[in-house]
Amino acid sequence: MRFLSLALKNLLRRPVRTILTTAGVALAVAVAVSLAGFNLGYRRAIERSIDRLGFQVMIMAKGCPYEAATMMLKGGTGLLYLPSDTYDQVRSDPEIASITSIFIGIAEREASSIRGDSSNAFAVLTGVEPKSLTEMKPWLEFQTGAGFDGGRWFSRPDEVVMGYEAATYEQRKVGDTYMVNVSPYGSSGSVLKEFKIVGVLKRTGTQDDGTVFLPIKTAQSIFNRPDHLTILGMKLRHFSGASLQEFESRWAKLPEVQVVSLQQVKSTLVMLVGTAQVMIVAVTVIAILVAVIGVINTILMSVYERTGEIGVMKALGAFRGDVFQLIWLETLMVCVAGAVAGSALALGGSRLTEGAIKALINIGIQGSLVTITWPVLLGAFGGAAVVGFFAGLYPAWRAASMLPVDAIREGIG
Amino acid sequence: MDNRTPRLIEARDLKRYYQRGSETVKAVDGIDLEIIAGEMVSVLGPSGSGKTTLLHLLSCLDSPTGGTLMINQRSVSGLKEDELTSVRRGFLGFVFQRFYLLPTLSVAENVELPLIFYRRAVSRRETLDVLRRVNLEDRAAHMPNQLSGGEMQRVAIARALITSPKILIADEPTGNLDTENGIAVFDLFRALVEEQGISVVVTSHNVRLGYRADRIITLADGKITREQKGPRLMQLLRITA
Numbered sequence: 005m006r007f008l009s010l011a012l013k014n015l016l017r018r019p020v021r022t023i024l025t026t027a028g029v030a031l032a033v034a035v036a037v038s039l040a041g042f043n044l045g046y047r048r049a050i051e052r053s054i055d056r057l058g059f060q061v062m063i064m065a066k067g068c069p070y071e072a073a074t075m076m077l078k079g080g081t082g083l084l085y086l087p088s089d090t091y092d093q094v095r096s097d098p099e100i101a102s103i104t105s106i107f108i109g110i111a112e113r114e115a116s117s118i119r120g121d122s123s124n125a126f127a128v129l130t131g132v133e134p135k136s137l138t139e140m141k142p143w144l145e146f147q148t149g150a151g152f153d154g155g156r157w158f159s160r161p162d163e164v165v166m167g168y169e170a171a172t173y174e175q176r177k178v179g180d181t182y183m184v185n186v187s188p189y190g191s192s193g194s195v196l197k198e199f200k201i202v203g204v205l206k207r208t209g210t211q212d213d214g215t216v217f218l219p220i221k222t223a224q225s226i227f228n229r230p231d232h233l234t235i236l237g238m239k240l241r242h243f244s245g246a247s248l249q250e251f252e253s254r255w256a257k258l259p260e261v262q263v264v265s266l267q268q269v270k271s272t273l274v275m276l277v278g279t280a281q282v283m284i285v286a287v288t289v290i291a292i293l294v295a296v297i298g299v300i301n302t303i304l305m306s307v308y309e310r311t312g313e314i315g316v317m318k319a320l321g322a323f324r325g326d327v328f329q330l331i332w333l334e335t336l337m338v339c340v341a342g343a344v345a346g347s348a349l350a351l352g353g354s355r356l357t358e359g360a361i362k363a364l365i366n367i368g369i370q371g372s373l374v375t376i377t378w379p380v381l382l383g384a385f386g387g388a389a390v391v392g393f394f395a396g397l398y399p400a401w402r403a404a405s406m407l408p409v410d411a412i413r414e415g416i417g
Numbered sequence: 418m419d420n421r422t423p424r425l426i427e428a429r430d431l432k433r434y435y436q437r438g439s440e441t442v443k444a445v446d447g448i449d450l451e452i453i454a455g456e457m458v459s460v461l462g463p464s465g466s467g468k469t470t471l472l473h474l475l476s477c478l479d480s481p482t483g484g485t486l487m488i489n490q491r492s493v494s495g496l497k498e499d500e501l502t503s504v505r506r507g508f509l510g511f512v513f514q515r516f517y518l519l520p521t522l523s524v525a526e527n528v529e530l531p532l533i534f535y536r537r538a539v540s541r542r543e544t545l546d547v548l549r550r551v552n553l554e555d556r557a558a559h560m561p562n563q564l565s566g567g568e569m570q571r572v573a574i575a576r577a578l579i580t581s582p583k584i585l586i587a588d589e590p591t592g593n594l595d596t597e598n599g600i601a602v603f604d605l606f607r608a609l610v611e612e613q614g615i616s617v618v619v620t621s622h623n624v625r626l627g628y629r630a631d632r633i634i635t636l637a638d639g640k641i642t643r644e645q646k647g648p649r650l651m652q653l654l655r656i657t658a
Contacts, residue, residue, distance in 0.1 A: 312515065312517055317530070317534065
């Protein structure tokens with residue numbers, strides 16, 4: 005038998021109390037691991053989602069930068085438009101390596117009122133120019149298999165290509181008809197439009213999955229905005245801070261547009277959940293503090309209960325350091341056991357956490373928002389050990405400081 | 418006592434005073450005492466006579482407020498707690514009225530407990546040997562709650578013996594036991610003294626048990642009021658002289 009097994013057996017004397025204290029630590033660790041996993045996962049998800057947009061810089065109509073940031077990821081109904089001649093003015097800029105113009109319009113799904121599905125009543129129609137779009141998004145591929153073979157980009161004004169989720173939701177395949185109600189700009193009524201589906205895209209894990217692509221001219225025409233665009237997406241030759249700043253200052257002179265780099269978008273999206281993160285960090289800190297107090301209280305209580313025993317241990321030859329080590333080890337064991345249980349809880353509950361976070365702050369980020377990695381878990385273990393280190397100091401010092409004669413006397417009393 | 422007799426403990430004018438409010442309590446008040454190898458000493462006296470305080474002083478669990486105390490020919494005056502522990506280690510063994518067995522450890526593990534603090538490798542054979550000496554070899558794997566009071570006290574004695582002490586100090590070891598078990602414990606002490614040459618200093622309320630020792634010291638108000646030497650002690654003193 006060694007110190008470790010003696011400490012473990014001491015803890016097992018009050019199993020319920022030990023389990024409850026460990027559960028307190030586990031809960032704090034689970035919150036901390038989930039938060040760290042969310043921080044990491046969220047940043048990665050933002051980077052992944054924005055990188056999958058395919059361009060580095062956007063030019064869009066002046067407006068709320070938050071709306072601008074989320075619109076490309078999540079879509080939105082409050083669309084702003086910029087003059088289509090912006091494209092002609094900007095494309096000659098020598099810094100631009102490639103450029104694509106995009107027109108986004110929101111249409112009402114045909115028969116959505118019959119389905120009674122008001123949350124999915126709208127369809128995002130994205131007018132694009134396939135050649136420049138696929139240059140920027142080379143990963144776009146057509147779905148194959150029964151009903152999907154022969155997919156291609158549109159060559160006629162009444163043809164559309166559907167994203168994977170849009171096609172699944174509408175239960176459409178290549179060759180089917182797609183109908184939507186469009187409200188042209190300046191008109192009070194809506195017009196039913198019919199298209200032929202010529203391709204369904206493979207799942208990309210981005211907003212493109214829920215989009216219906218159509219020729220940009222068609223989109224501008226059916227929404228009665230022939231001279232408008234929603235976004236100009238660009239890749240620059242030199243995507244560094246200085247050249248980006250120069251590019252921005254060159255085009256900031258245009259009265260109705262704003263230049264938004266996707267780096268800015270990333271920062272904006274990180275800021276969007278900043279407040280929530282501060283709140284979660286505060287909750288975590290409180291949980292850790294409560295756990296620490298719980299651990300100190302439990303170990304201290306156990307020290308006082310074993311006053312006589314501690315006196316006898318000293319009488320039997322235990323030095324102050326031995327008693328300190330024993331009590332301290334008990335504290336560390338509670339904290340490390342809590343770290344193991346908490347990490348397991350966080351790992352097991354990560355999907356649940358992710359669902360809760362997405363429900364709380366849905367900004368259209370695709371993919372996993374909670375990423376629990378080995379460094380995160382090691383950090384949790386290290387943190388729990390540090391907490392155990394400090395939480396154990398006082399009870400261990402109290403036990404080590406007991407004079408054997410007093411301890412034995414108190415124990416007898 | 419002869420000057421050539423080996424003295425394991427030697428106390429001269431030993432005092433332990435406490436302050437209780439404005440009153441000074443003289444728990445031990447000028448005691449002269451020597452413990453030699455291989456003797457069994459009983460300390461008798463009514464409650465509050467200073468028996469336990471004297472034992473705590475002799476076993477370096479408490480520090481005297483006056484006089485001198487030599488343990489194993491080393492003065493322990495002014496030593497710090499860990500230094501006193503070093504003096505105790507391997508020299509003094511303890512048995513208390515309450516057994517203080519750890520409930521989650523088996524009998525064998527309880528016996529081995531001091532060796533953890535000694536950082537000594539634990540040999541189960543050694544443990545079983547000690548348990549055999551207290552007739553509990555077959556109880557090694559049992560838990561304390563499966564033992565009777567007498568058996569628990571014998572485990573506590575085995576725990577004290579595992580470090581091979583020269584002196585066993587027992588404070589009211591029969592206080593929680595019935596007469597039969599009390600006699601068994603004192604018989605065990607006698608066997609340790611006579612067969613293994615260990616000195617035993619024991620306090621007891623039970624005068625009949627106390628008179629089984631080689632020397633009986635009676636305390637009252639912190640002073641020795643009477644000291645009786647049995648024939649074996651006289652013989653022992655003659656041999657060592």
